[in-house]
Amino acid sequence: MDVNFAFLCDYADNSAKLTAVGVGFDTLYAPKVPTxxxxxxxxxxxxFSITEFGSHKVGLHLxxxxxxxxxxxxxxxxSVTQPPTGYLYRNQLIAxxxxxxxxxxxxxxxVRWTVDGREVTSLPLKVVEPPKSPLSSSA
Incomplete structure (x- = not known):
């Protein structure tokens, strides 16, 4: 089992092919906390390789x-099904x-992803104050 990719984004739809908008951010701006x-x-x-078909427990932890x-x-x-003939793997996409x-x-x-209780990847996320606008500073 290998992670092809993982990211945070503003919107994602995986009903056919993956569609994602605002891909790959790692910072959220908050004027105040809690937020x-x-x-x-x-x-x-x-x-998942051909030997890893079957049920797997996938988890997300923030x-x-x-x-x-x-x-x-x-x-x-x-449920990871057997790959089609000629394939040695099966990709599973989760959004x-x-x-x-x-x-x-x-x-x-x-944001930590786990498979069968084992962490497979971790994405950093930082919550910070928005940058100060140059127009709001006094001269």
Whole structure:
């Protein structure tokens, strides 16, 4: 099993081919904390080899720098079917919508993907104050 790619984005749809908008951000701007972010997506593509077909438990964990969960773990069992003749692998694409996630403070967070309880990748996420506008500073 290998991770083909994983990223955070503003929108994703994997109903046929993957469509994603605002791909690859790692920073959320918040004028104050605590804050809630309206909506973002976590996307992962996992390649399972021909010997790894069957059921697998996939999880997403959003944690702060101290390892505290920010949301309850999101877990689901996926069924990886035998690849078609001539293929030695099967790709599984997962796009999860994260609505109204709360962040108690500024700082570092991470989005961690697990398969069968083992972390397979981690995406950094930082919550910071928006940059100051040059127009708002006094001369």
């Amino acid at each position: 809630r972010h309206g909506l973002f997506y976590a996307v992962i593509s996992i390649r 944690i702060d720098v101290d390892g505290n969960p920010q949301i309850p773990p999101l877990e689901a069992t996926i 999860l919508a994260l609505y109204g996630v709360g962040f108690a403070r500024y700082g570092d967070y991470s």
